[in-house]
Amino acid sequence: MLDYTPKEYVNRKGLVINPAKTCQPVGAMYAALGIHKCLPHSHGSQGCCAYHRKFLTRNFRDPVMSSTSSFTEGSSVFGGGSNLKTSIKNVFTIYDPDVIAVHTTCLSETIGDDVPTYVMQAKVPEGKIVIHANTPSYKGSHITGFLNMVKGMVNYLAQNTEKPNGKINVIPGFVNPSDMREIKRILKEMGAEFIMFPDTSGVLDTPVTGKYEMYPKGGAKVEDIKDSGNSLATVSLGRFASSDGAFELEKKCKVPPKVLKTPIGIKATDEFLMEVSNVTGKDIPEEIEEERGQVIDVMVDCHYHYHGKKVAISGDPDIVIGLTEFAISMGMIPKYVLTGTPEKAFEKEIEEMLEEAGVEGKVKSGGDLFTLHQWMKEEPVDIMLGTTHSKYIARAEDVPFVRIGFPILDRSVHSYMPIVGYKGAMRIIELISNALLDRQDRDALDEDLELIM
Amino acid sequence: MKKKIDKIVENYPAAVFKNRKEHIIVKDNNTEEPQKIKANTRTVPGIITNRGCCYAGCKGVVLGPLRDAVVLTHGPIGCGYYTWGTRRNKGRTEGDEKNFLNYCFSTDLQESDIVFGGEKKLKKAIKEAVEIFEPKTIFICSTCPVGLIGDDIHSIASEAEKEYGIKVVSFSCEGYKGVSQSGGHHIANNGLIKHIIGTGEKVVGKFAINILGEYNIGGDGWEIERILRKIGYEIVSLIPGNGTVEDLKSAHKADLNIIQCHRSINYIGEMMGTKYGQDWIKVNFIGVKSTIKSLRNIAKYFDDSDLIARTEAVIEEELKEITYKLEEYKKMCEGKTAALFVGGSRAHHYQHILKDLGIKTILAGYEFAHRDDYEGREALPDIKEDGDSKNIENLEVTKDPENYKLFLTKEQYEKLKDEISLNYYSGMIKEMDNGSIVVDDLNHYETEELLKILKPDIFCSGIKDKYIAHKAGIFSKQLHSYDYSGPYAGFKGSVIFARDIAMGITTPAWDMITPPWKTQPMLEGSYIGGN
Numbered sequence: 001m002l003d004y005t006p007k008e009y010v011n012r013k014g015l016v017i018n019p020a021k022t023c024q025p026v027g028a029m030y031a032a033l034g035i036h037k038c039l040p041h042s043h044g045s046q047g048c049c050a051y052h053r054k055f056l057t058r059n060f061r062d063p064v065m066s067s068t069s070s071f072t073e074g075s076s077v078f079g080g081g082s083n084l085k086t087s088i089k090n091v092f093t094i095y096d097p098d099v100i101a102v103h104t105t106c107l108s109e110t111i112g113d114d115v116p117t118y119v120m121q122a123k124v125p126e127g128k129i130v131i132h133a134n135t136p137s138y139k140g141s142h143i144t145g146f147l148n149m150v151k152g153m154v155n156y157l158a159q160n161t162e163k164p165n166g167k168i169n170v171i172p173g174f175v176n177p178s179d180m181r182e183i184k185r186i187l188k189e190m191g192a193e194f195i196m197f198p199d200t201s202g203v204l205d206t207p208v209t210g211k212y213e214m215y216p217k218g219g220a221k222v223e224d225i226k227d228s229g230n231s232l233a234t235v236s237l238g239r240f241a242s243s244d245g246a247f248e249l250e251k252k253c254k255v256p257p258k259v260l261k262t263p264i265g266i267k268a269t270d271e272f273l274m275e276v277s278n279v280t281g282k283d284i285p286e287e288i289e290e291e292r293g294q295v296i297d298v299m300v301d302c303h304y305h306y307h308g309k310k311v312a313i314s315g316d317p318d319i320v321i322g323l324t325e326f327a328i329s330m331g332m333i334p335k336y337v338l339t340g341t342p343e344k345a346f347e348k349e350i351e352e353m354l355e356e357a358g359v360e361g362k363v364k365s366g367g368d369l370f371t372l373h374q375w376m377k378e379e380p381v382d383i384m385l386g387t388t389h390s391k392y393i394a395r396a397e398d399v400p401f402v403r404i405g406f407p408i409l410d411r412s413v414h415s416y417m418p419i420v421g422y423k424g425a426m427r428i429i430e431l432i433s434n435a436l437l438d439r440q441d442r443d444a445l446d447e448d449l450e451l452i453m
Numbered sequence: 454m455k456k457k458i459d460k461i462v463e464n465y466p467a468a469v470f471k472n473r474k475e476h477i478i479v480k481d482n483n484t485e486e487p488q489k490i491k492a493n494t495r496t497v498p499g500i501i502t503n504r505g506c507c508y509a510g511c512k513g514v515v516l517g518p519l520r521d522a523v524v525l526t527h528g529p530i531g532c533g534y535y536t537w538g539t540r541r542n543k544g545r546t547e548g549d550e551k552n553f554l555n556y557c558f559s560t561d562l563q564e565s566d567i568v569f570g571g572e573k574k575l576k577k578a579i580k581e582a583v584e585i586f587e588p589k590t591i592f593i594c595s596t597c598p599v600g601l602i603g604d605d606i607h608s609i610a611s612e613a614e615k616e617y618g619i620k621v622v623s624f625s626c627e628g629y630k631g632v633s634q635s636g637g638h639h640i641a642n643n644g645l646i647k648h649i650i651g652t653g654e655k656v657v658g659k660f661a662i663n664i665l666g667e668y669n670i671g672g673d674g675w676e677i678e679r680i681l682r683k684i685g686y687e688i689v690s691l692i693p694g695n696g697t698v699e700d701l702k703s704a705h706k707a708d709l710n711i712i713q714c715h716r717s718i719n720y721i722g723e724m725m726g727t728k729y730g731q732d733w734i735k736v737n738f739i740g741v742k743s744t745i746k747s748l749r750n751i752a753k754y755f756d757d758s759d760l761i762a763r764t765e766a767v768i769e770e771e772l773k774e775i776t777y778k779l780e781e782y783k784k785m786c787e788g789k790t791a792a793l794f795v796g797g798s799r800a801h802h803y804q805h806i807l808k809d810l811g812i813k814t815i816l817a818g819y820e821f822a823h824r825d826d827y828e829g830r831e832a833l834p835d836i837k838e839d840g841d842s843k844n845i846e847n848l849e850v851t852k853d854p855e856n857y858k859l860f861l862t863k864e865q866y867e868k869l870k871d872e873i874s875l876n877y878y879s880g881m882i883k884e885m886d887n888g889s890i891v892v893d894d895l896n897h898y899e900t901e902e903l904l905k906i907l908k909p910d911i912f913c914s915g916i917k918d919k920y921i922a923h924k925a926g927i928f929s930k931q932l933h934s935y936d937y938s939g940p941y942a943g944f945k946g947s948v949i950f951a952r953d954i955a956m957g958i959t960t961p962a963w964d965m966i967t968p969p970w971k972t973q974p975m976l977e978g979s980y981i982g983g984n
Contacts, residue, residue: 001555002555002556003552004551004553004585005554006585010581010584012580012581012587013574013577013581014560014573014574014575014576014577014578014580014581015558015559015577015581015582015585016530016533016558016559016560016561017556017557017558017585018537018556018557019534019559019561020532021530021531021534021559022530022531022534022535023530023531023532023534025531026531041499044597044628045504045506045507045597045628045629045633046496046502046504046505046628046633047505047506047507047508047509047532048506048531048628049510050502050503050504050505050506050509050917051505051531051532051535053917054539054916054917057695057916057917057919057920058539061920062920062926063917063920063921064917065501065897066501067499067501068496068498068499068501068502069498069499070495070496070497070498070499070500070502071628071629071632072495072629072841073629073841073844074625074840075629076597076600076601076629079674083498084498086468086497086498086500087499088499088500089466089499090466090469090497090498090499090500091499092467093466094464094465094469094499094500094898095501095897095898098525105532105597106459106528106529106562106596107597107598107601107628107629109598110567110597110598110601110602111601112902130555136529136564136567137529137530137531138529138562138563138564138566139563139564143529152888160719164467192974196653206924208924208926208966209680209924210924210925210926210967211924211925211926211968212901212921212922212924213924214901277873306916340530358528379832380592383523389537389538392555397454398608413892443765
């Protein structure tokens with residue numbers, strides 16, 4: 001397995017090997033699915049749309065719908081205007097969404113297609129909406145695509161009508177529907193009036209009923225996104241996937257932005273709750289405090305399951321930041337922290353965290369799994385946290401492995417179980433503990449196999 | 454049925470209606486002329502299609518499975534990332550050869566590369582790949598923007614070939630070329646013929662064959678190899694599932710090409726015929742009966758009594774092992790109906806295995822096939838080139854005087870030509886039942902409507918459709934990835950397929966979709982009010 005990855009670190013300038021990121025459009029597609037009755041539209045070759053639908057479907061095991069401009073060589077030469085206009089007409093007639101959310105691809109970006117002009121020229125039926133985001137695949141990552149589509153939602157939809165609604169806006173970031181559901185539950189427990197967008201819960205975690213619904217009941221409502229311009233403040237969870245949406249709301253509608261971490265682990269969840277409380281004036285209820293106490297209880301009681309273990313963490317920047325902070329809170333040592341998304345700010349944030357914790361670790365943004373593997377060969381770790389693609393390394397180095405983040409292609413149920421909030425923290429502890437304890441059991445001599453651990 | 458179908462397409466806007474109605478036919482055994490279907494034409498923009506792109510066909514399908522090549526994607530990160538390990542083309546390392554299947558290589562082009570050109574980065578990437586991995590072969594595959602910014606990947610490839618003394622072949626398979634994956638298959642076929650096949654000097658023995666168009670998804674190729682080796686064939690090369698470029702170089706030494714997937718690899722079969730004189734036979738190792746027929750046809754080609762006897766002995770031995778198990782599963786499957794939408798050959802192949810299990814195929818369609826895959830190769834002269842197909846090079850090859858050899862005498866050829874359908878594929882439609890439906894490039898709307906009308910018990914399609922069917926209460930089996938199971942080919946594969954289908958339609962969860970309180974009275978004589 002990965003037999004040709006050398007131990008000696010190789011500096012590369014041209015070749016990416018085993019990437020830890022993918023391209024912008026898939027993030028935009030995911031974000032757009034979080035609008036109720038919205039059909040994402042991929043403006044490019046058919047292949048992009050097919051790949052992105054597959055990627056998301058495999059992660060969620062639920063239908064992911066999206067249309068495509070189906071570029072040919074001709075459209076690549078003469079521009080994709082007529083393809084987009086034909087698409088808009090066909091999509092509204094055949095699939096009848098309320099919203100089409102167009103995202104671009106490297107193809108339509110390279111030829112310089114002017115999407116807003118094409119949209120203006122298109123026949124959009126009354127009451128229907130077309131929004132768009134530029135998502136060139138050669139810049140950033142899928143996280144940037146999510147960020148750009150959320151910004152597009154604000155751009156096209158949010159309005160300050162000078163009728164304050166007393167609500168708090170929450171942009172949840174590139175997280176699972178389960179996490180969006182959990183964030184909503186916490187807000188409801190707090191009694192906060194809120195608008196969350198995008199919201200893929202109820203879209204990508206739907207029940208089987210015997211009847212297929214192309215537009216399930218979930219997703220942020222257009223009228224709510226419009227109304228987000230009248231809110232008290234916007235809390236964006238995860239700066240890399242969500243902050244631009246909040247800043248855009250500030251610019252366009254004077255709604256103050258609050259950029260927080262994705263609420264993974266104790267500290268980030270504490271900060272989120274306190275911010276919501278600050279903005280809405282609602283107290284943090286006893287039920288939530290009880291949940292927090294339960295997690296700390298477990299962390300005190302079972303710290304020896306994981307304290308002092310060296311961990312390699314990889315994945316998307318916001319998730320990895322949350323996981324790193326939580327790993328430190330658990331007494332673990334984040335030896336290697338890597339994201340594929342090229343953002344220097346990520347490195348700075350992690351480095352500060354590690355410094356404060358007195359941990360000597362390696363950090364990289366815009367990295368790939370080949371680099372992570374090389375680091376691990378130089379000095380091994382006790383456990384890896386990452387997405388499915390890390391399984392090759394976990395096998396090659398025989399390291400316990402916890403699947404967390406996007407994508408998880410080889411296990412199920414993760415999209416129904418939150419990793420955010422205190423409930424999510426509890427789950428992360430369980431995943432990490434079990435992986436380490438299973439390994440201990442596997443490797444124990446007969447006489448050392450413990451019944452109670 | 455025809456009326457119901459008409460109703461589905463009548464809901465389309467006029468232009469879409471005009472386009473789509475020619476892609477759907479209801480099989481009619483009583484027509485004077487063979488039925489025609491429109492295929493391999495552009496998908497209408499806005500239609501939710503399952504089709505992929507040229508790059509997917511070239512890199513993802515044909516080149517990706519060759520385990521000893523570094524397949525380097527030149528473009529932004531997504532394309533390479535999505536084709537990393539997702540197609541389940543398995544490959545086992547042998548000896549000291551290298552196997553790169555678990556690696557993904559990309560130049561990860563950035564905005565500045567798009568503006569100033571990506572050639573420098575590509576050269577660096579090749580250098581780094583050579584230094585780290587020391588491969589014997591590098592394939593470079595372009596993605597959309599590379600074609601637009603005009604990177605000269607072909608010059609870079611030939612320069613690198615000289616500089617590093619290894620094979621470096623480039624493929625201009627930008628996603629926008631052609632109308633589906635199919636264009637990419639063709640481009641990959643051309644490249645392999647031009648640069649790889651015919652450059653090796655492996656000495657081959659008796660009954661030497663190449664297996665073409667078998668991708669070793671879930672180990673299909675291994676099961677086919679097992680059977681063929683047991684009979685006594687020498688497999689010169691596998692193109693491409695579990696194959697190596699090293700073996701491929703000597704493919705011209707084989708006596709016969711057997712073709713599993715006609716659509717993706719027939720070009721190589723045809724070109725090898727012209728260049729090296731090799732015949733090809735269309736085989737189908739999906740299903741017991743079709744496996745047996747394929748084995749017998751191959752044996753007939755060699756016309757060797759020992760080989761024929763050995764073929765029969767192996768068939769008997771294999772059947773003994775599986776018949777009982779298959780019968781058990783057949784009891785669970787018999788009488789069910791299936792709809793198939795997959796690939797450019799599988800929608801045909803799997804009708805055979807379903808029939809073995811007593812399952813009737815009521816709808817079948819291909820994602821990226823051409824008319825010959827539906828109507829048979831006799832349709833070829835009637836296919837008119839259009840702007841899209843002209844963009845894919847139609848490579849003309851000529852006889853290679855040094856390596857050209859005919860295995861059969863003229864008399865033998867004439868005798869066998871029709872008996873084992875030499876160099877011919879009859880297509881899918883002929884074998885389908887009267888009244889069954891054939892749809893090309895089936896799209897989401899049609900899928901949804903047809904599932905409602907036909908109510909099949911099993912919908913065999915891909916991941917993008919799978920959960921749509923499940924939400925509607927219909928079991929869906931992925932026939933691209935086999936839902937991560939397999940092999941499904943050959944004798945042993947038949948049992949695994951039968952097991953998976955039986956499991957899929959009988960898993961207890963199907964009966965629990967409706968909560969009991971929706972169908973049972975909840976209040977039984979409860980006491981309401983009163984004194």
